[in-house]
Amino acid sequence: MTVFMADPQFQADGQMLPSHQARLAYRAGQSASTAGVAPGYVQGNLAILPEKFAAAFHRFCQLNPKPCPIIGMSDVGNPKIPSLGLDLDIRTDVPRYRVWRDGEVIDEPTDVMAHWRDDLVAFVIGCSFSFEEALLADDIAIRHIDCKVRVPMYRTNIPCAPAGPFAGPMVVSMRPLKPKDAIRAVQITSRFPAVHGAPVHIGLPQSIGIADIAKPDYGDPVPIADDELPVFWACGVTPQAVIAAAKVPFAMTHAPGLMLVTDLKNKHLAVL
Amino acid sequence: MTVFMADPQFQADGQMLPSHQARLAYRAGQSASTAGVAPGYVQGNLAILPEKFAAAFHRFCQLNPKPCPIIGMSDVGNPKIPSLGLDLDIRTDVPRYRVWRDGEVIDEPTDVMAHWRDDLVAFVIGCSFSFEEALLADDIAIRHIDCKVRVPMYRTNIPCAPAGPFAGPMVVSMRPLKPKDAIRAVQITSRFPAVHGAPVHIGLPQSIGIADIAKPDYGDPVPIADDELPVFWACGVTPQAVIAAAKVPFAMTHAPGLMLVTDLKNKHLAVL
Numbered sequence: 001m002t003v004f005m006a007d008p009q010f011q012a013d014g015q016m017l018p019s020h021q022a023r024l025a026y027r028a029g030q031s032a033s034t035a036g037v038a039p040g041y042v043q044g045n046l047a048i049l050p051e052k053f054a055a056a057f058h059r060f061c062q063l064n065p066k067p068c069p070i071i072g073m074s075d076v077g078n079p080k081i082p083s084l085g086l087d088l089d090i091r092t093d094v095p096r097y098r099v100w101r102d103g104e105v106i107d108e109p110t111d112v113m114a115h116w117r118d119d120l121v122a123f124v125i126g127c128s129f130s131f132e133e134a135l136l137a138d139d140i141a142i143r144h145i146d147c148k149v150r151v152p153m154y155r156t157n158i159p160c161a162p163a164g165p166f167a168g169p170m171v172v173s174m175r176p177l178k179p180k181d182a183i184r185a186v187q188i189t190s191r192f193p194a195v196h197g198a199p200v201h202i203g204l205p206q207s208i209g210i211a212d213i214a215k216p217d218y219g220d221p222v223p224i225a226d227d228e229l230p231v232f233w234a235c236g237v238t239p240q241a242v243i244a245a246a247k248v249p250f251a252m253t254h255a256p257g258l259m260l261v262t263d264l265k266n267k268h269l270a271v272l
Numbered sequence: 273m274t275v276f277m278a279d280p281q282f283q284a285d286g287q288m289l290p291s292h293q294a295r296l297a298y299r300a301g302q303s304a305s306t307a308g309v310a311p312g313y314v315q316g317n318l319a320i321l322p323e324k325f326a327a328a329f330h331r332f333c334q335l336n337p338k339p340c341p342i343i344g345m346s347d348v349g350n351p352k353i354p355s356l357g358l359d360l361d362i363r364t365d366v367p368r369y370r371v372w373r374d375g376e377v378i379d380e381p382t383d384v385m386a387h388w389r390d391d392l393v394a395f396v397i398g399c400s401f402s403f404e405e406a407l408l409a410d411d412i413a414i415r416h417i418d419c420k421v422r423v424p425m426y427r428t429n430i431p432c433a434p435a436g437p438f439a440g441p442m443v444v445s446m447r448p449l450k451p452k453d454a455i456r457a458v459q460i461t462s463r464f465p466a467v468h469g470a471p472v473h474i475g476l477p478q479s480i481g482i483a484d485i486a487k488p489d490y491g492d493p494v495p496i497a498d499d500e501l502p503v504f505w506a507c508g509v510t511p512q513a514v515i516a517a518a519k520v521p522f523a524m525t526h527a528p529g530l531m532l533v534t535d536l537k538n539k540h541l542a543v544l
Contacts, residue, residue, distance in 0.1 A: 179473045179474045179475055179476055179479070180472070180473065182474060183458050183470055183471055183472075183473075183474060186455050186458040186459065186470075187458065187459075187462050187470065190459050198455055198458075198459065199455055200452070200455075201451045201452065201455075202451045202454060202455060202474060202475065202501065203451055203454075203474065203475045203501050204451055204499060204501065207451070207498075207499045226479075227476060227479045229474065229475050229476065272544060
């Protein structure tokens with residue numbers, strides 16, 4: 001994993017970073033989708049596992065960097081991840097969590113103080129919001145944003161490399177693009193390997209096991225015009241699906257769309 | 273235009289460069305396809321025009337860098353282009369030429385000494401052989417090479433920006449690729465803007481005016497499998513088609529597939 005380091009949480013003028021402000025609001029109990037919150041700052045998927053399973057999950061991420069790019073992780077039992085935000089407390093700073101037992105969601109609280117344990121390890125995994133910002137900045141429209149719905153996501157027949165109890169197919173997100181924009185999107189997202197990088201597929205959904213593009217497994221369907229191709233990126237829902245399938249006795253994640261807002265900047269993730 | 277500079281024509285061990293050797297053979301009258309000749313060295317499309325038309329053609333190339341990336345040009349009336357090869361003589365070193373009058377080919381000689389004039393300007397334009405080498409080096413198979421035929425090329429409905437008498441649609445070459453390889457090919461060829469760069473289209477030939485993919489306008493058809501997409505690159509045949517359409521009183525080009533072999537190295541064209 002590349003080690004990213006967040007900016008100081010206060011700006012030169014003494015103002016709080018917008019990302020820090022957002023976390024304070026979530027810490028105080030606010031709860032809403034983080035789409036569009038603290039523009040320019042990296043948001044992440046969250047997975048918290050007991051130490052007993054953390055090594056295997058870490059290996060799973062290592063083996064499957066496109067769906068599971070780790071942008072930060074905690075020490076065992078330590079709820080702080082200063083590389084993502086000096087004050088960040090992983091128990092309180094996500095707007096809404098999911099608590100899993102044996103593969104089932106048993107609670108969706110706004111903090112996990114009551115569930116925290118000394119043996120837990122938190123993983124923060126890159127999220128497509130970062131590369132979507134880069135696409136929008138390049139004047140490439142994103143269909144689900146224009147339609148005001150969630151991005152459509154699909155289970156594929158692309159197997160992840162298994163590690164311990166963690167195994168299963170890659171989940172992908174889909175954005176319809178004109179071919180010219182699809183080519184440009186490959187160039188742009190290739191610069192951001194920490195947030196899923198280049199697409200994993202273009203144009204032939206059936207060949208990656210997607211029977212009906214109008215019926216996503218997660219999120220909402222979006223229209224695809226005759227002069228557009230569906231473009232597929234590895235998706236951060238993959239680790240959550242894999243944790244559910246592994247039916248580990250205990251795990252915690254963010255609730256879909258309610259991500260961890262960090263003090264890293266999206267543009268600082270670019271490799272060139 | 274980026275100024276490229278060729279290596280010295282003799283290697284450290286005193287041996288001639290393979291590109292230099294090839295040119296000497298063509299200068300002596302040999303004539304054959306240059307496909308596979310002097311691996312690693314840049315080959316180029318050739319266009320020679322009277323000074324009266326050269327400025328407009330130069331502007332056409334400037335306006336349309338994807339089909340017409342200039343990698344070298346001569347001074348007026350000077351048959352040498354030392355930046356592409358110290359000894360290079362543009363009148364003799366191409367295996368076979370085409371001589372055009374009013375848009376018609378009137379001769380296909382192995383040298384143009386008899387046609388040379390003091391008012392001629394030679395343009396050398398990048399060629400897909402260079403990026404094909406980069407694709408092959410990345411283990412991406414190229415269909416027309418495996419089929420031992422010429423690459424299929426198509427006139428599109430993508431207009432070139434006109435300049436003076438030079439105008440017309442972009443000609444593209446097509447290579448069928450699995451979507452995964454198409455994505456990788458975008459990454460690889462994006463590094464080589466001097467030899468057409470990233471594809472201009474993927475997957476929907478009808479939307480760029482190609483009615484029947486099985487009937488190329490130039491070159492030979494190749495099979496496309498069900499799990500492949502046709503991937504289209506801007507093609508160096510474009511300037512030749514544009515010169516023909518302009519019906520200029522006099523012009524010279526290389527004969528298709530019999531290119532100018534230069535002392536530039538393909539790998540030195542990479543921008544990152």
